[in-house]
Amino acid sequence: MAEELTARAPSLNGGPRIGVYVCHCGLNIAGTVDVQAVVEFARTLPNVTVAREYRFMCSDPGQELIEQDLREGLVNRVVVASCSPLMHEATFRRATAEGGTSPYLFQMASIRELVSWVTADPEDATEKAKAHVAAAVRRVALHEYLEPREAPVHPDVLVVGGGIAGIHAALTLADAGKHVYLVERESTIGGHMAMFDKTFPTLDCAACILTPKMSAVRAHPNITLWTYSDVVEVSGYTGDFTVRVRHRPRYVREDLCTGCLACIDACVHKQGKVPDEFNLGLSKRKPVYIPFPQATPPVVVVDPESCIWFKTGKCPQTCVEACERDAFDFTQTETFDEVKVGAIILATGFRTFDPRRIPEYGYGRYPNVYTSLEVERLLNAAGPTAGEIVLRDGSRPTAIGIIHCVGSRDVRFHAYCSRVCCMYSLKLAHMLRERTGAEIYNFYIDIRAPGKGYEEFYDKILREGVHLIRGRVAEVTDEAATPEEEGHLVIRAEDTLLGMARRIPVDMVVLAVGLEPQPDTEDVRRLFNISCGGEGFFTERHPKLAPVSTFTDGVFLAGACQGPKDIPDTVAQAGAAAAEALAMIDRGAVALEANTAHIDEERCSGCKTCVGLCPFSAITFDEERQKARVNEVVCKGCGICVAACPSGAAQQHLFTDEQILAEIEGVLAYV
Amino acid sequence: MTTMPASADTHTYPYYPGCSADGVGRGFAGSLHAVFERLGFPLVDLVDWNCCGATAWPSVDDSQALALGARNLALAERARPGSEPVDLVASCAGCYRALLRSAEALARGPTRSRLAGALEAVGLAVEGRARPRHPVDVLVNDVGLDRIRAAVVRPLTGVRVVSYYGCQLVRPLSTFDDEHDPVSMDRLVEAIGAEPVDWPLKTRCCGGSCYCGGPVIGAMPEATMQLSYLLLREASRRGADVIATVCPLCQFNLEGFQDQMARRFGHPLDVPVAFLTQLIGIALGIDDRRLGLHRLLRWRPLPIRTVEPEAAGHARR
Ligand SMILES: Cc1cc2nc3c(=O)[nH]c(=O)nc-3n(C[C@H](O)[C@H](O)[C@H](O)COP(=O)(O)OP(=O)(O)OC[C@H]3O[C@@H](n4cnc5c(N)ncnc54)[C@H](O)[C@@H]3O)c2cc1C
Ligand code: SF4
Numbered sequence A: 001m002a003e004e005l006t007a008r009a010p011s012l013n014g015g016p017r018i019g020v021y022v023c024h025c026g027l028n029i030a031g032t033v034d035v036q037a038v039v040e041f042a043r044t045l046p047n048v049t050v051a052r053e054y055r056f057m058c059s060d061p062g063q064e065l066i067e068q069d070l071r072e073g074l075v076n077r078v079v080v081a082s083c084s085p086l087m088h089e090a091t092f093r094r095a096t097a098e099g100g101t102s103p104y105l106f107q108m109a110s111i112r113e114l115v116s117w118v119t120a121d122p123e124d125a126t127e128k129a130k131a132h133v134a135a136a137v138r139r140v141a142l143h144e145y146l147e148p149r150e151a152p153v154h155p156d157v158l159v160v161g162g163g164i165a166g167i168h169a170a171l172t173l174a175d176a177g178k179h180v181y182l183v184e185r186e187s188t189i190g191g192h193m194a195m196f197d198k199t200f201p202t203l204d205c206a207a208c209i210l211t212p213k214m215s216a217v218r219a220h221p222n223i224t225l226w227t228y229s230d231v232v233e234v235s236g237y238t239g240d241f242t243v244r245v246r247h248r249p250r251y252v253r254e255d256l257c258t259g260c261l262a263c264i265d266a267c268v269h270k271q272g273k274v275p276d277e278f279n280l281g282l283s284k285r286k287p288v289y290i291p292f293p294q295a296t297p298p299v300v301v302v303d304p305e306s307c308i309w310f311k312t313g314k315c316p317q318t319c320v321e322a323c324e325r326d327a328f329d330f331t332q333t334e335t336f337d338e339v340k341v342g343a344i345i346l347a348t349g350f351r352t353f354d355p356r357r358i359p360e361y362g363y364g365r366y367p368n369v370y371t372s373l374e375v376e377r378l379l380n381a382a383g384p385t386a387g388e389i390v391l392r393d394g395s396r397p398t399a400i401g402i403i404h405c406v407g408s409r410d411v412r413f414h415a416y417c418s419r420v421c422c423m424y425s426l427k428l429a430h431m432l433r434e435r436t437g438a439e440i441y442n443f444y445i446d447i448r449a450p451g452k453g454y455e456e457f458y459d460k461i462l463r464e465g466v467h468l469i470r471g472r473v474a475e476v477t478d479e480a481a482t483p484e485e486e487g488h489l490v491i492r493a494e495d496t497l498l499g500m501a502r503r504i505p506v507d508m509v510v511l512a513v514g515l516e517p518q519p520d521t522e523d524v525r526r527l528f529n530i531s532c533g534g535e536g537f538f539t540e541r542h543p544k545l546a547p548v549s550t551f552t553d554g555v556f557l558a559g560a561c562q563g564p565k566d567i568p569d570t571v572a573q574a575g576a577a578a579a580e581a582l583a584m585i586d587r588g589a590v591a592l593e594a595n596t597a598h599i600d601e602e603r604c605s606g607c608k609t610c611v612g613l614c615p616f617s618a619i620t621f622d623e624e625r626q627k628a629r630v631n632e633v634v635c636k637g638c639g640i641c642v643a644a645c646p647s648g649a650a651q652q653h654l655f656t657d658e659q660i661l662a663e664i665e666g667v668l669a670y671v
Numbered sequence B: 001m002t003t004m005p006a007s008a009d010t011h012t013y014p015y016y017p018g019c020s021a022d023g024v025g026r027g028f029a030g031s032l033h034a035v036f037e038r039l040g041f042p043l044v045d046l047v048d049w050n051c052c053g054a055t056a057w058p059s060v061d062d063s064q065a066l067a068l069g070a071r072n073l074a075l076a077e078r079a080r081p082g083s084e085p086v087d088l089v090a091s092c093a094g095c096y097r098a099l100l101r102s103a104e105a106l107a108r109g110p111t112r113s114r115l116a117g118a119l120e121a122v123g124l125a126v127e128g129r130a131r132p133r134h135p136v137d138v139l140v141n142d143v144g145l146d147r148i149r150a151a152v153v154r155p156l157t158g159v160r161v162v163s164y165y166g167c168q169l170v171r172p173l174s175t176f177d178d179e180h181d182p183v184s185m186d187r188l189v190e191a192i193g194a195e196p197v198d199w200p201l202k203t204r205c206c207g208g209s210c211y212c213g214g215p216v217i218g219a220m221p222e223a224t225m226q227l228s229y230l231l232l233r234e235a236s237r238r239g240a241d242v243i244a245t246v247c248p249l250c251q252f253n254l255e256g257f258q259d260q261m262a263r264r265f266g267h268p269l270d271v272p273v274a275f276l277t278q279l280i281g282i283a284l285g286i287d288d289r290r291l292g293l294h295r296l297l298r299w300r301p302l303p304i305r306t307v308e309p310e311a312a313g314h315a316r317r
């Protein structure tokens, strides 16, 4: 229990009465900082009427200490010396408000992140903690009484990316009665999952479980599906975002096309002409095409790069002729929509590692070296070979090598484990063996099978007679050391279980490429004002306790854009993101930051310096009165105008010059 | 990378010959000098150079080995006073690597002070300006392929050249090319009008390292022979007219024992192995003797395809 260390310093009647609460954070702080000494020191500071220590200030009894002292009138301002504002500012502001006053009459002294975790010497740490407390005490004495402000939440939601993550989040929200705008940049939703034939560990058919969800999206009255579109501008703040969406022209009217595909048959090109992107170039498509039969929406696209009409202006337009619905419109241009939403869910997924970066594996040099994703297409019944495993030279493989961890767990590229490739490699081993009867060799570092039913799946594959060789592959070569190797690709690896170097001749090599961030992650990150970790995936607010939130309120994450994950985890996370968005919308209002800027009209000279600088366009200029004015609902509290204003007219709540100077003096006076 | 002013037409480089320059590598050193001179970038031998510190020395005493290399770097700096970086050209792959190792050690605090102390004892100082460069790097990145193309008087049309980079040219410390699939030599081969042959053994060990301290094939004959044989067999299988090397050890090892290997492995072998600079020299019209072609053991005239008169005229300009 708390030790009672109440002291009454002389204070002006009605003036500041500050309570200082020093947290042990178990041994996190108390292991280094002499908490007792800090408390005693605090009692000597001006205006401090109460100083206490407690093991965990963030716990209920800890917060109760603050609330009780406030209620009893012992204190009217609060300093907690503990972790960091990022961690618990919200907690202690709430406690301060519960005690019956403005939550902003609170200041945190960070003596964990800034002191005990970084200053090893206990004496130094204790002195440093005192300085931080002194600074907070001086500062909080000058805090204004500010009322918390709230803004209403717009009930609609934007979901960006129509992979399984975006689809699941959109359906969950729509089923709860919210209107969802689902923006997908390709011409169909489905993402990577739509490319697979079967999914581990249950080996259910990917299309059978995915396409019903895709059609449900299209049919749902609460979902506006915008494919071939992207978000180009985001403004506003949590609860009230304005989003501008660009729709690229497909030269076919979505409202008229029924997906009968008569036009594709009718195209003057009798055969496919350009590499089919959806099949990763393993087949060719015509200039008018649909990525795959169950594409959603089932609307064809015309690719102006390869269409004769667009290139030469001379084509009999047999496609247009064949269309009974008159759906073609070669005059289409980009169009835009602007919508308001309260919350945003990012579900932009991943891309696979480009194995050309590892030349020793021969991708791009030897035609029979494939990526796993290409093999997913080869195995797919609707793929380029109708599910038959035929190599680029037309032959059928009798031995296949699958190389794990390509681009993952490799400090040259990505240090992290991509989490899904062991499992999909085992899946591919099973399917390739089933379809071809070939000998299959999987080369792995360790097998990572940590999901429900995953280890059992691994066991099953082992028993099927797939050869698992533990060892990172050194190279894939066409250099034959023996007559038997002639005409084959040879995989060289050290078998670390046998303790010997091995050469395995195969006809086909499959590279289990890792998952990495989308190439435009940096642009998307900036557009939505969120952050990325070192490896480039979007950063969640807290790795354990807030895995789908971001540091930008109202923006949530789902699926592989936050880090490599399989479909079960993706769907779980998408559901969680939808639930967080729902909770926010149903609360109806969001708290606004108090640290907004305002203009002291007396001092404003009308120079307009601030107007152009504000990145959120929060400042308008009143021509009549020749004064700038800040819209405090739009202001994000970045402080740029405050720093820039030559006459000191722009001021910011909770960051006034006096408050900042007092804080600095607090540190300096002590040092 | 380059230290030469962009406008300069000529530029001299300090050159570290290494112990093989007067021995097995004579053809290399000679052709290298001739080619660089012809291209307008003469090499100037470092005065008073000493052993690079490669061979078996590092396994006996690594600090001493590093100090040997560092002394050469210090000499290069002394030869080029000022504040600009100094590119020290080293042609033997073993020397190149050893000097890179010393340069790296000089860049790191703890080893730096130890080496500086050793140099001080012999009245030398090192500022870390000296950067070991391999001639292949200098030819591709400083001299430039355009300049080389323009200087060609006798394109090696139709000659199939397998480039053997060896194990130390592009790794572990050098950075001018990909360490697994280097292309610099192939680009030079292309620039002199020959046909580069792609193959997977560009950087596979030739066995040269196994004979350090003993006569070739003597120390570990089985391993050395096997390794060299694999390279030679693969090159002949790919129809090489000549194998190009840029290291005296590789060249000697690959060229010198083809008959023994043929007997041992029951596979006929007869592939000329030359220094890339000799091939470049031929294309630049440099005299055979100056290029040291007479020192090669299996040399025979290259099967240069005769070109149509106008194309040939164009090449001669
Ligand atoms: C070869 C391979 C096999 C696999 N096999 C399995 C398996 O058998 N079982 C399993 O559980 N998992 C498997 N996985 C993992 C699975 O692919 C992922 O878990 C899943 O695809 C993640 O879904 P997602 O929606 O987060 O991302 P994605 O599937 O990548 O979808 C993202 C979507 O967002 C769109 N998008 C991206 N950026 C934007 C933007 N800026 N604006 C608008 N739209 C955008 C994309 O076009 C795409 O449609 C496999 C992965 C690979 C590489
Ligand atoms: S999941 Fe397996 S294959 Fe993929 S990176 Fe991790 S260990 Fe490597």
Ligand code: SF4
Pocket: A596, A597, A613, A614, A615, A616, A617, A618, A619, A630, A634, A635, A636, A637, A638, A639, A640, A641, A642
């Ligand atoms: S602090 Fe100033 S510049 Fe920043 S958002 Fe507010 S008004 Fe704009």
